[in-house]
Amino acid sequence: xxxxxxxxxxxxxxxxxxxxxxxxxxxxxxxxxxxxxxxxxxxxxxxxxxxxxxxxxxxxxxxxxxxxxxxxxxxxxxxxxxxxxxxxxxxxxxxxxx
Amino acid sequence: xxxxxxxxxxxxxxxxxxxxxxxxxxxxxxxxxxxxxxxxxxxxxxxxxxxxxxxxxxxxxxxxxxxxxxxxxxxxxxxxxxxxxxxxxxxxxxxxxxxxxxxxxxxxxxxxxxxxxxxxxxxxxxxxxxxxxxxxxxxxxxxxxxxxxxxxxxxxxxxxxxxxxxxxxxxxxxxxxxxxxxxxxxxxxxxxxxxxxxxxxxxxxxxxxxxxxxxxxxxxxxxxxxxxxxxxxxxxxxxxxxxxxxxxxxxxxxxxxxxxx
Numbered sequence: 001x002x003x004x005x006x007x008x009x010x011x012x013x014x015x016x017x018x019x020x021x022x023x024x025x026x027x028x029x030x031x032x033x034x035x036x037x038x039x040x041x042x043x044x045x046x047x048x049x050x051x052x053x054x055x056x057x058x059x060x061x062x063x064x065x066x067x068x069x070x071x072x073x074x075x076x077x078x079x080x081x082x083x084x085x086x087x088x089x090x091x092x093x094x095x096x097x098x
Numbered sequence: 099x100x101x102x103x104x105x106x107x108x109x110x111x112x113x114x115x116x117x118x119x120x121x122x123x124x125x126x127x128x129x130x131x132x133x134x135x136x137x138x139x140x141x142x143x144x145x146x147x148x149x150x151x152x153x154x155x156x157x158x159x160x161x162x163x164x165x166x167x168x169x170x171x172x173x174x175x176x177x178x179x180x181x182x183x184x185x186x187x188x189x190x191x192x193x194x195x196x197x198x199x200x201x202x203x204x205x206x207x208x209x210x211x212x213x214x215x216x217x218x219x220x221x222x223x224x225x226x227x228x229x230x231x232x233x234x235x236x237x238x239x240x241x242x243x244x245x246x247x248x249x250x251x252x253x254x255x256x257x258x259x260x261x262x263x264x265x266x267x268x269x270x271x272x273x274x275x276x277x278x279x280x281x282x283x284x285x286x287x288x289x290x291x292x293x294x295x296x297x298x299x300x301x302x303x304x305x306x307x308x309x310x311x312x313x314x315x316x317x318x319x320x321x322x323x324x325x326x327x328x329x330x331x332x333x334x335x336x337x338x339x340x341x342x343x344x345x346x347x348x349x350x351x352x353x354x355x356x357x358x359x
Binding site (some may be wrong): 030034045048 | 246
């Protein structure tokens with residue numbers, strides 16, 4: 001297969017749920033001609049050793065990601081807002097799991 | 099002294115022979131698919147074919163190890179895999195033919211995995227417990243092999259003009275090996291000796307056709323009507339391809355007997 005045809009296969013992001021009750025976690029990406037083949041490829045590439053019970057594949061193009069350029073306005077303002085952490089409450093004795 | 103009458107005396111030679119036939123199918127096809135490694139059209143497909151190859155190798159190991167024990171001549175799975183010559187192998191010819199292009203490999207996978215799925219599904223009820231246990235594990239593996247082959251047949255057949263042409267040519271190249279799969283004549287003695295243990299391949303044909311024919315239709319492909327057919331793999335008669343395959347597969351073991359790593 002030529003490089004041109006290979007570039008024609010879109011990129012897919014793969015999410016695997018390791019066990020019931022856990023969330024799907026991003027494990028990597030792969031190329032595939034369509035969603036059904038992406039799912040099969042993901043099964044072969046990412047769950048060969050019993051890593052999962054469920055797979056999602058998402059076209060990489062469908063993901064809107066935050067830009068590294070926006071890192072400061074996006075995330076820095078949260079760093080000094082310690083009052084957003086629930087650490088200012090007195091926990092009554094005898095409450096073991098809160 | 100009265101000798102106890104065994105409820106079922108299994109013909110061990112027949113059972114060993116039957117198991118070797120099935121084991122050789124899996125072994126040889128496993129090697130053929132392994133030949134794709136580093137050569138598949140995509141990294142992802144490389145891994146898919148390698149996974150299928152390894153599934154088949156696992157089935158071959160179980161079948162040949164069981165055959166060696168049943169046979170009682172002290173031959174291990176390695177002895178059977180690596181120390182028999184071409185005429186001693188009992189695989190169907192379809193598994194030994196060259197990989198061809200990707201379409202030929204997919205056509206062979208479609209034909210063989212659809213057959214092997216029905217075979218293992220039928221062997222779930224085998225009176226030989228180890229064979230039934232192997233079938234229970236393998237039927238799930240082969241269900242995926244079949245799914246993989248169907249997915250590619252649909253995409254290549256109903257893809258571009260080029261992929262359609264190559265997929266149709268691949269069917270023409272592989273269909274002459276279909277008849278042999280379902281022909282019980284070469285193993286008639288084994289089938290007669292192993293009621294309830296072995297499966298007559300002719301009985302699997304309707305289900306195979308029911309699986310394959312709609313796939314070809316949906317893929318806009320035409321089922322070939324070959325005017326020649328293969329025969330004799332189960333008797334040790336093979337195509338010119340098998341000798342080369344064995345030379346490569348067995349060379350390490352023959353150069354370094356008993357080698358392991």
